Amino acid sequence: MQPTSRGPAPHGHVTLVQVAQRAGVSAQSVSNALNNPDRVAPETRKRILAAVEELGYEPNLSARALRNRSSSLIAFKMRPARPDKASMLMDDFLYVLNASAVDAGYHLILCHAEGGQAGEIKAYRDLLKKTSIDAFILAETHRNDDRVAALRSWGVPFAAFGRSWDGDEEMAWVDVDGRAGTRAATAHVAAQGHTQIGYIGWPAESELGEDRRAGWLDACRERSLDTDLQAAVVDSLENGRQAAHRMLDAARPATALVCASDTLALGVMRALHERGLRPGADVAITGYDDSPTAALVSPGLTTLRQPIDEVGRQLIHTVDNLMAGDPRTPQHVLLEPELIVRDSSLPGRRDTR
């Protein structure tokens, strides 16, 4: 079917800015009129609400504000199931986010969406039409993140686990310093005497992946080490395994492999297993995310642990402030991951009992 071009703008495509223009006020005033009516003069609020009505600015989407009561609900979209992945990061995150939300007097309501950002925005819109929602927590931010524009146009407070990769100063976020993490992992294997340190990461369109790769580059350059051994692959055990075989077959083979994820690092372990090599003793390996698997494999996998308890607490604190109309600059919090050293990166330990 062709989209129709007749009639007024489709339901929901009126933006906050259009309402502001019509009412002759700033977008912030419109947002305040809807979310923090105390902060707007009654006359101004009346004019703004008239413009809202005139333009058909999604009244349902602002049901919470118009009714002037809190639903105490914070919405979060669950990650899709990923059977091949070691990481439980987003599952653990959901748990701590929920615990923090309940602590602060909120409850989490879950969204489900398929079809990328467009699907996610549709799911948010459907949810807002059905239920009043106080705030959204986003995860896995990207450049040109359409979700940000959508939530702003609806006047709904939100904060993200993941920085604004566009440098959007107005967006509140909490993130973990991936670059510092891989820099620490690389420095750790260099300290064990490794000089051929390969990197197995993700394709360049992943902002998160580029950030982690930069930390490996930093640490190698600081030590004038080769940076020839690099792979950019989609995150899977099999891709990690194949990349490891290539780097171990190179003219100057890798003696240490720093990986962007535990899943890739477990692929490296599989490759070593196939070659009869021992992780740690023969080739050092590091992963990322401290998945349960990292602690459970033999030998244990050296990896980076994200402080997700703190991420969850800070995000709930942030949206709570936003809802209260806290006038301070939106919070930007960058936390450090912790290097968890296990036997996969240590040469010393021998398997004896």
Added chain:
Amino acid sequence: MQPTSRGPAPHGHVTLVQVAQRAGVSAQSVSNALNNPDRVAPETRKRILAAVEELGYEPNLSARALRNRSSSLIAFKMRPARPDKASMLMDDFLYVLNASAVDAGYHLILCHAEGGQAGEIKAYRDLLKKTSIDAFILAETHRNDDRVAALRSWGVPFAAFGRSWDGDEEMAWVDVDGRAGTRAATAHVAAQGHTQIGYIGWPAESELGEDRRAGWLDACRERSLDTDLQAAVVDSLENGRQAAHRMLDAARPATALVCASDTLALGVMRALHERGLRPGADVAITGYDDSPTAALVSPGLTTLRQPIDEVGRQLIHTVDNLMAGDPRTPQHVLLEPELIVRDSSLPGRRDTR
């Protein structure tokens, strides 16, 4: 502080049955009056609502019904974080449950509770006081499950992932046949020629654990095999590791170990690693739950996969029926797990490349 004994029954301790007695009707009629008013004669409904008011039967807890509208919210308590565990079963379950809920026009709202069943019941009550909830999904059922009595007394529909271990015919549940699972795993290793098949499971107070242990016993007895090698330990890598060492040091040592969880099986793999033995080639190992780790370790771990997609769909279908006042007997669904065979239980494969 001492609980007070003055005044009327504490808020919320009036039961559906007491309301029914006062109104001279069945408990079902009270439930219908609150949840499916069309199914009760207006006169009767009036009498019931009078009794509700007179006795102070938690009006907030039935807010949804009294307002005669659906909130479209289904509540579910998240599992606590368990850093040592391989299993993501409950996380994957939450994802599929949410997807099924959204498919059927509902949304999941998450509960958070600490302090066992009493804490969970308190969290449910707090949630019901704050928000109207259409139904609850329980998980991890036990004998004498107080949550069942609480939800019944509040007249809120619910269904459980996990059977009624008391044989409660009125409770709707969906479960997976653990006994059939370990029976299949044991038969599989027996078919590889093993006759000394040990079992590493959980303490006897776990109904789930006893069910899984029974499947190993069945398969051993059917083949007249020894059942001396048994361990009942709390689920952890370390406990699995220690139990494996004991069974490998026994007078007639185990050549195969069937485990109640992937976490225990990974402990067995750690023990073999420490002894320089090869999983599969030297000692067969099976786990339970098909955690991501099971596919990621080298060699891969043979395990049992629960059909949680189907569990999620059936549970949402069940509460949907309950809310619609479907008069049929509550659904009891027992699904079969699937044996996933990997190299940890196969003698044939050699590690060559």
